[in-house]
Amino acid sequence: MKIAKFSRLGFILAASGSAVGLGNIWKFPYITGEYGGGAFVFIYLITISLIGVTILLAEMLIGYMGKADCVTSFENLAPKNKGVWKYGGFMAFSGLMILTFYSVVIGWIFNYIFKSFSLPNSISESESQFNTFLSTDITTQLAFHTIVFLIVISIVVRGIKGGIEKLNLYLMPTLALILIGIFFYALSLDGFSQSFDFMFNLNWDKLSSQAIIIAVGHAFFTISLGMGAIMTYSASLPKNVNLFKSSLIVVVVDTAIALLAGLTLFAFLFEFGSEPAKGPGLVFISLPAIFNELGGLGNILALLFFISLAFAGLTSAVSLLEPSVQYFIDRFKLNRVKATLLAGSTFYIIGIFTLLANTESFSKALTFGSKNFFDWMDFTTSAFLLPLGGIVMAIFVGFIMQKDRVKSILEPQMGRNSFNIWYFVLKYIAPLAVLFVMLNELGVISLTE
Numbered sequence: 001m002k003i004a005k006f007s008r009l010g011f012i013l014a015a016s017g018s019a020v021g022l023g024n025i026w027k028f029p030y031i032t033g034e035y036g037g038g039a040f041v042f043i044y045l046i047t048i049s050l051i052g053v054t055i056l057l058a059e060m061l062i063g064y065m066g067k068a069d070c071v072t073s074f075e076n077l078a079p080k081n082k083g084v085w086k087y088g089g090f091m092a093f094s095g096l097m098i099l100t101f102y103s104v105v106i107g108w109i110f111n112y113i114f115k116s117f118s119l120p121n122s123i124s125e126s127e128s129q130f131n132t133f134l135s136t137d138i139t140t141q142l143a144f145h146t147i148v149f150l151i152v153i154s155i156v157v158r159g160i161k162g163g164i165e166k167l168n169l170y171l172m173p174t175l176a177l178i179l180i181g182i183f184f185y186a187l188s189l190d191g192f193s194q195s196f197d198f199m200f201n202l203n204w205d206k207l208s209s210q211a212i213i214i215a216v217g218h219a220f221f222t223i224s225l226g227m228g229a230i231m232t233y234s235a236s237l238p239k240n241v242n243l244f245k246s247s248l249i250v251v252v253v254d255t256a257i258a259l260l261a262g263l264t265l266f267a268f269l270f271e272f273g274s275e276p277a278k279g280p281g282l283v284f285i286s287l288p289a290i291f292n293e294l295g296g297l298g299n300i301l302a303l304l305f306f307i308s309l310a311f312a313g314l315t316s317a318v319s320l321l322e323p324s325v326q327y328f329i330d331r332f333k334l335n336r337v338k339a340t341l342l343a344g345s346t347f348y349i350i351g352i353f354t355l356l357a358n359t360e361s362f363s364k365a366l367t368f369g370s371k372n373f374f375d376w377m378d379f380t381t382s383a384f385l386l387p388l389g390g391i392v393m394a395i396f397v398g399f400i401m402q403k404d405r406v407k408s409i410l411e412p413q414m415g416r417n418s419f420n421i422w423y424f425v426l427k428y429i430a431p432l433a434v435l436f437v438m439l440n441e442l443g444v445i446s447l448t449e
């Protein structure tokens, strides 16, 4: 059966749609706040342009040349030991694990869209509303988790062209417009210059080694690296696409949106005298209270902001599901409907447990050691599975695939010098840097203290 491929623009939008997600608008600003601003942003930018782009290009290449689900692509491209290398495709399932909490958070965002017109009067009220919602309101959270599940499967079941490409074609430009609009409003606030300073002033004394680890980990998460989303999308690329350019565009778009979101949120925070370090509650706690100060305009801003956040989340969520769906289709010969239902219900059901892990009634039962189930899912994927996927791909393209094959595709696209630099970074710098960070996050070695 001939599978419809992406158009070039469709691929760029879908890959950017995967990259631009909750990571950019929700997580990036709050970790920037927590880890001290400018110097953290600087480290993040270096990592993403050196290691991020390098491995992203490798991931695109594997998909583009392997032309199948992750497992089969590794198998197709390994010159020997195919039976071993196919396990590189484990990453197709990391997305399902991420979805178990990602879907729950998109559910919270949906809830906040509906709350845009009844904003809290103060930060403390906002905080207690958020905490009560998370810890006691199982019904609403479950309803929204279910809605997210239904939306995501109804897109993915329509396939790459009719579902994923179309979704991104509408949602991505809308999302960009909304964010740019709010950004221009933020530009007019007095808090903006403070926000700019906070994000770009290189205050090295605030930089901890922990911040470096977080910056590297986030670089992976934010460009959707190491879990086969970009690989699976790249398997549906038309011929003669410039992978090098595509990977650069994705990283530039992703970074631009993260910086835009950061500048905007901090401008609001400084304008209304809040502290930048508010943790994960930044978007759900501080922002609604601040919007409330702006009266009617604030309601509209809140509505638009949460809609754009939901759009960002949904375009990433479909990319988290697609790798496992494609795997079930290629390896088990399931049709797309069955494959989507199987993969979808897996994350949906496990997602119920991640959701319950934050609630009063179930948190005890769902806490294992130092973390609850929700945090374990987050931690296992970002600290372990994504970096591991990145290392595997870097080694695979750098050491296992024949250099001539890799070169014949990429050198014409990037020129000889860039190719040589890229190949060197891919072989010797990227895997070691990522390994180092991963071992640190897992506590095997310790850079911090």
Ligand code: PHE
Pocket: 018, 019, 020, 021, 022, 023, 024, 095, 098, 221, 222, 223, 224, 225, 227, 229, 316, 317, 319, 320
């Ligand atoms: N990149 C997405 C974000 O920033 C999350 C994601 C990770 C999506 C991995 C797909 C794969 O929110």
